[in-house]
Amino acid sequence: MDVNAYALFQARAESPPSATRRFFELFGGGPLPDWEGLDEATESISADAGQVIFDRGTEHPYVYVVLDGSVKLLAIDERANEHLVGLARAGELVASVGALAPQGLARYVDEDLLGGNWSAESAMGTTDIRAVAIRACRLERVDFRVVHAKMREHGGTWAVAVFNAALHYALVEEHRARQFLMLTAEDRYRHFLRRYPDLVGVLPQKDIGNYVGVTPVGISRIAARVRDEDRRRPIRTRAAQ
Numbered sequence: 001m002d003v004n005a006y007a008l009f010q011a012r013a014e015s016p017p018s019a020t021r022r023f024f025e026l027f028g029g030g031p032l033p034d035w036e037g038l039d040e041a042t043e044s045i046s047a048d049a050g051q052v053i054f055d056r057g058t059e060h061p062y063v064y065v066v067l068d069g070s071v072k073l074l075a076i077d078e079r080a081n082e083h084l085v086g087l088a089r090a091g092e093l094v095a096s097v098g099a100l101a102p103q104g105l106a107r108y109v110d111e112d113l114l115g116g117n118w119s120a121e122s123a124m125g126t127t128d129i130r131a132v133a134i135r136a137c138r139l140e141r142v143d144f145r146v147v148h149a150k151m152r153e154h155g156g157t158w159a160v161a162v163f164n165a166a167l168h169y170a171l172v173e174e175h176r177a178r179q180f181l182m183l184t185a186e187d188r189y190r191h192f193l194r195r196y197p198d199l200v201g202v203l204p205q206k207d208i209g210n211y212v213g214v215t216p217v218g219i220s221r222i223a224a225r226v227r228d229e230d231r232r233r234p235i236r237t238r239a240a241q
Contacts (some may be wrong), residue, residue, distance in 0.1 A: 012219070020065050020140045022148075023093070028161030033154050041146040045135035047071075054096065054131050061124040064094040070199065070206070074130045083136060084211040086160045086205075087196060093165065097129035101142050134200020134202060155229065188212040189222050 019148075020042050025032055047069070054060045056076055070092050073086035088094045101124065102200050124145065151160045179188055189212050193200060200208075209219025 002026060009155050020142050023065050024161045024165075025157075026166040029164075030156040030157055032150075032161065033140060034150065034155050038142065038150065039206075041143040043141050044138065045141055047136065047137050049133055049136050051133045052130060053094070053139070054099075054127055056096075056127050057128045058099075059124065060099045062095065062141045063100070063144050063147070064131075064139045064141050066090050066092050066094060067138040067140060069139075070134040070202075071137060071139075072132050072134050072203070073129070074132060076130065082130070083206050087134075087188055087199065087211070089198075090236050093169075094131055095137070095144070096129050096131075097123050097169070097240045098128035116121065118169045134199065185212060185218065186222050186226065189214070189219065190226065193226075 021035060044067075053071060054062070056074075068087050068090050070090075073088070073094070074082045075085045076082055077237055095227065134189075147158070147162060151162055155212045166168075179191065183191070189208070192208060192212055196203075203211075205219055205223060206216045209216055212219070216224060
């Protein structure tokens with residue numbers, strides 16, 4: 001979610017509670033009723049560089065809005081290897097979708113996406129990723145159980161806000177999946193450079209390679225080739241422009 005798309009958001013300029021409120025109301029398309037109860041469920045937190053914001057395999061039904069700084073999302077395989085699967089900067093949401101889903105739904109997805117037995121348990125699931133601060137950052141954390149209760153109580157704009165946020169997440173994931181299907185590794189790396197120029201030199205190159213689906217050796221070769229091509233690319237003169 002590009003922060004430039006949220007000129008109205010203005011996270012830095014707002015007091016902590018209003019930042020989350022503006023975010024949800026942006027997705028809801030207007031004011032949300034009975035917001036006061038959610039103010040009480042929202043808190044401001046800070047994280048130092050390298051600090052774990054939430055870990056994998058825990059009950060953590062919270063959604064974060066990044067006010068400043070940056071966060072990386074890591075999946076861990078059965079060999080305990082970490083894989084960089086997401087990045088978030090100011091104006092973006094951070095959450096583990098698995099922890100926001102009812103346990104029955106989470107188990108249905110885990111067992112068999114098309115044929116599992118789903119029981120609509122009300123308790124939330126557990127996190128399936130780890131969130132770590134890349135830089136020192138400030139965030140707002142809102143208890144999604146309270147948001148869930150607002151949806152049941154009021155429906156309307158609350159349901160629209162959460163649905164649109166989920167739809168946005170699905171579109172981002174779909175776009176990322178298309179990149180892996182349709183772009184070369186070098187194209188994915190170039191896209192990363194355009195999308196996250198502020199993280200180049202901050203994230204280790206092996207993490208960038210992991211994010212674009214390339215081995216450490218492969219990303220070193222691609223990065224060197226891209227740098228060489230950029231150096232050899234002729235600079236357009238003002239007259240030529």
